[in-house]
Amino acid sequence: MKYIFDLHQTMLDHHLILVYEGEFTQEITKSVLAMAERNMDSSGEESSTKRKVFNVMVECLQNIVKHADEVDHNHAAVFMIGKHENEYIIISGNPIRRENVASLKEKLEHINSLDKDGLKGLYKDIIKSTEISDKGGAGLGFVDMARKSGQKLDFDFLEMEDGNSFFCLKSCIARS
Amino acid sequence: MDILNLEGTEDTPKIILDKGNGIYEISGRSLPEDSAEFYQPVLDWISEYSGSPNPSTEFMFKLEYFNTASSKLILDVLSALEDIDGVTIIWYFHEDDEDMEEAGEEFSELVEIPFEFKTY
Numbered sequence: 001m002k003y004i005f006d007l008h009q010t011m012l013d014h015h016l017i018l019v020y021e022g023e024f025t026q027e028i029t030k031s032v033l034a035m036a037e038r039n040m041d042s043s044g045e046e047s048s049t050k051r052k053v054f055n056v057m058v059e060c061l062q063n064i065v066k067h068a069d070e071v072d073h074n075h076a077a078v079f080m081i082g083k084h085e086n087e088y089i090i091i092s093g094n095p096i097r098r099e100n101v102a103s104l105k106e107k108l109e110h111i112n113s114l115d116k117d118g119l120k121g122l123y124k125d126i127i128k129s130t131e132i133s134d135k136g137g138a139g140l141g142f143v144d145m146a147r148k149s150g151q152k153l154d155f156d157f158l159e160m161e162d163g164n165s166f167f168c169l170k171s172c173i174a175r176s
Numbered sequence: 177m178d179i180l181n182l183e184g185t186e187d188t189p190k191i192i193l194d195k196g197n198g199i200y201e202i203s204g205r206s207l208p209e210d211s212a213e214f215y216q217p218v219l220d221w222i223s224e225y226s227g228s229p230n231p232s233t234e235f236m237f238k239l240e241y242f243n244t245a246s247s248k249l250i251l252d253v254l255s256a257l258e259d260i261d262g263v264t265i266i267w268y269f270h271e272d273d274e275d276m277e278e279a280g281e282e283f284s285e286l287v288e289i290p291f292e293f294k295t296y
Contacts, residue, residue, distance in 0.1 A: 026209035058243050132212040140244035
């Protein structure tokens with residue numbers, strides 16, 4: 001039973017206020033958003049901070065709903081929110097097929113290379129030229145997360161036993 | 177012409193498009209699972225309306241939040257309105273919501289329609 005205590009301790013150590021692991025759907029997205037909103041409301045969080053956190057959460061969760069690759073042994077993903085003194089941290093992790101890693105990495109590195117005006121330009125270029133994909137995405141999620149957080153996106157690809165990758169993404173929202 | 181009237185939910189906006197009473201309004205939250213499907217009736221309504229529009233159309237957006245897939249569809253709605261004479265967009269944003277104000281400004285730079293900005 002010690003793992004229960006360990007898990008609890010890990011959450012405390014990393015200041016995690018919400019952890020969800022499992023299947024991701026629109027219904028679950030709505031539930032997770034509602035829980036996070038209640039938490040921020042009850043702690044009297046500033047409305048501008050709340051809006052930005054909500055914004056980044058939506059893009060992060062809907063990215064998983066729409067884009068997490070179904071790899072052989074695991075269809076699930078993980079989503080977490082950390083609350084620190086000066087910032088909220090929104091973290092997701094989901095499997096991605098190895099052949100999709102390079103293009104995703106390139107996309108994120110490009111986003112991280114841009115400043116505020118560069119991101120605005122990229123957003124406008126994409127929204128003008130894009131068509132909604134079969135999966136229902138506009139290709140704007142990561143750009144929007146970078147814009148709303150005002151910080152670089154932190155990401156990593158961890159190799160899994162089956163040769164696919166586990167894509168970890170972290171965004172930080174400063175508390176005003 | 178029929179009135180399009182959709183109740184808002186936790187992830188879809190309230191929409192009223194009513195030619196007879198001159199009410200054109202999209203308000204609330206927009207993060208539907210399938211934004212293209214959700215906004216299709218709106219685009220269809222505007223397409224029909226463009227055949228015989230009122231002399232002036234004050235089309236109001238009063239959004240608390242929209243996701244990126246919805247932003248693409250909002251641009252599609254604006255583009256459909258662009259071809260109708262006498263359209264003005266009334267873009268509401270909460271007075272301390274700079275992101276929503278900026279979003280409206282960006283849309284106004286992407287289409288050739290007059291925007292009026294109002295706070296609530």
